[in-house]
Amino acid sequence: MWFWCYYQMLQKYGIVALGIMACGVVFSGVNPVLHPSEIMKQANAANAKLIVTNGPNYEKVKDLEQPVVVLGEERIEGATNWYELNLVANLCSSLFSIRTEMIGEVTTLGLIPFSHVYGIVGICCATLGNKGKVVVMNRFNLRTFLNTLITQEVTFAPIVPPIILALVKNSIVDEFDLSKLKLRAVMTAAAPLAPELLASFENKFPGVQVQEVRPMAPFSHLSS
Numbered sequence: 001m002w003f004w005c006y007y008q009m010l011q012k013y014g015i016v017a018l019g020i021m022a023c024g025v026v027f028s029g030v031n032p033v034l035h036p037s038e039i040m041k042q043a044n045a046a047n048a049k050l051i052v053t054n055g056p057n058y059e060k061v062k063d064l065e066q067p068v069v070v071l072g073e074e075r076i077e078g079a080t081n082w083y084e085l086n087l088v089a090n091l092c093s094s095l096f097s098i099r100t101e102m103i104g105e106v107t108t109l110g111l112i113p114f115s116h117v118y119g120i121v122g123i124c125c126a127t128l129g130n131k132g133k134v135v136v137m138n139r140f141n142l143r144t145f146l147n148t149l150i151t152q153e154v155t156f157a158p159i160v161p162p163i164i165l166a167l168v169k170n171s172i173v174d175e176f177d178l179s180k181l182k183l184r185a186v187m188t189a190a191a192p193l194a195p196e197l198l199a200s201f202e203n204k205f206p207g208v209q210v211q212e213v214r215p216m217a218p219f220s221h222l223s224s
Helices: 011-022 036-045 087-095 117-129 142-151 161-169 171-175 195-204
Strands: 051-054 068-071 107-110 133-136 156-159 185-188 209-212 214-216 220-223
Touching: 011 117, 107 117, 117 133, 117 156, 142 171, 161 185, 161 195, 195 209
Parallel strands: 051 068, 107 133, 107 156, 156 185, 185 209
Antiparallel strands: 214 220
């Protein structure tokens, strides 16, 4: 059993996580806001044999009595989140949702935290498993978000309702030429969209499909 402790939205996170799983080793992800006592509780419950972290997180895990590998030099905060026993089933359900003609053609926005099963499985693993590209953002900023969608030619963006609201209401959006978007679909979870907000989004972004999902953690990272 491995226990993974790292800031969620760096490219290194996906590389190390996929490497761990490729070795046939169990991987447990992390939420960057938990207290060291909560990290200790999960590490003990997972029977962790190795902890992978970065510099600032070392102080949170140094007393856990497991070997620690420290990666990187960035001083970024981190902590603990999920431990999924049905990760393989979740990944399979995500992989089979992609039509054959879309394999290798999808560019997904990696904004949802990779410490969450939705981020690491539904976005990172599923996209790469279908020969697509994941564009990683470490935090949300509306201008950076829109610039990324356009310059990286993102075709699929898993987001949350507050971002939908910002895209509809914020005047910053008017600074960008939306005709340059290659976006085909957005997926929104965490909370239902108000009908009037959905209508406003579809009016402002015609041709962009809106997929609403409901998370059911014991069953899957998302359900339609």
